[in-house]
Amino acid sequence: MNHWLIKSEGDCYSIDDLKKDKKTPWSGIRNFQARNFMRDSIKVGDKVLFYHSNGTKENPTGVYGTAKVSSKPHADMTAFDKKDDHYDAKSKKENPTWILVDVSFVSKFKKPVTLSQIKFEPKLKGIMVAQKGSRLSIQPVSKEHFEFITNMGK
DNA sequence: GCCAACGTTGGC
DNA sequence: GCCAACGTTGGC
Numbered sequence: 001m002n003h004w005l006i007k008s009e010g011d012c013y014s015i016d017d018l019k020k021d022k023k024t025p026w027s028g029i030r031n032f033q034a035r036n037f038m039r040d041s042i043k044v045g046d047k048v049l050f051y052h053s054n055g056t057k058e059n060p061t062g063v064y065g066t067a068k069v070s071s072k073p074h075a076d077m078t079a080f081d082k083k084d085d086h087y088d089a090k091s092k093k094e095n096p097t098w099i100l101v102d103v104s105f106v107s108k109f110k111k112p113v114t115l116s117q118i119k120f121e122p123k124l125k126g127i128m129v130a131q132k133g134s135r136l137s138i139q140p141v142s143k144e145h146f147e148f149i150t151n152m153g154k
Numbered sequence: 155g156c157c158a159a160c161g162t163t164g165g166c
Numbered sequence: 167g168c169c170a171a172c173g174t175t176g177g178c
Contacts (some may be wrong), residue, residue: 157176160175
């Protein structure tokens with residue numbers, strides 16, 4: 001069992017959207033490192049922190065809830081759709097470039113655990129998301145960090 | 155809106 | 167295979 005942090009722009013696809021949908025394919029990832037995590041490392045049942053990037057004063061950047069992985073890797077269909085923002089002519093249906101997993105809603109935090117809290121907390125020292133220039137949209141998180149953040153959000 | 159950090163592309 | 171140019175991410 002592994003733990004992960006996945007980023008979404010809060011005004012693009014939020015934890016509330018996931019709560020409403022219950023389950024969603026984590027589409028639109030166009031970064032090879034993140035793709036490789038979904039293809040090779042992420043397993044059904046893995047736990048995920050749901051992070052909102054590009055926050056505002058009202059909805060600050062941070063972790064807003066948790067989710068779990070609910071499918072094996074499969075093709076990202078948005079790459080085949082010419083009208084989609086994430087269309088990629090190089091990705092073929094018989095050999096898709098872009099692979100994703102489905103994630104299911106688990107919980108929404110009472111209060112978000114903001115990035116500034118995460119940076120301030122000594123127990124979370126070294127967590128990838130708090131490091132400068134950490135743009136990776138899917139990141140591994142240690143079990144300890146996952147549980148600590150989950151407890152902060154209760 | 156700015157800008158630093160990073161990933162990708164393409165010329166050589 | 168190097169590296170400059172460009173595009174994107176994301177915190178502030």
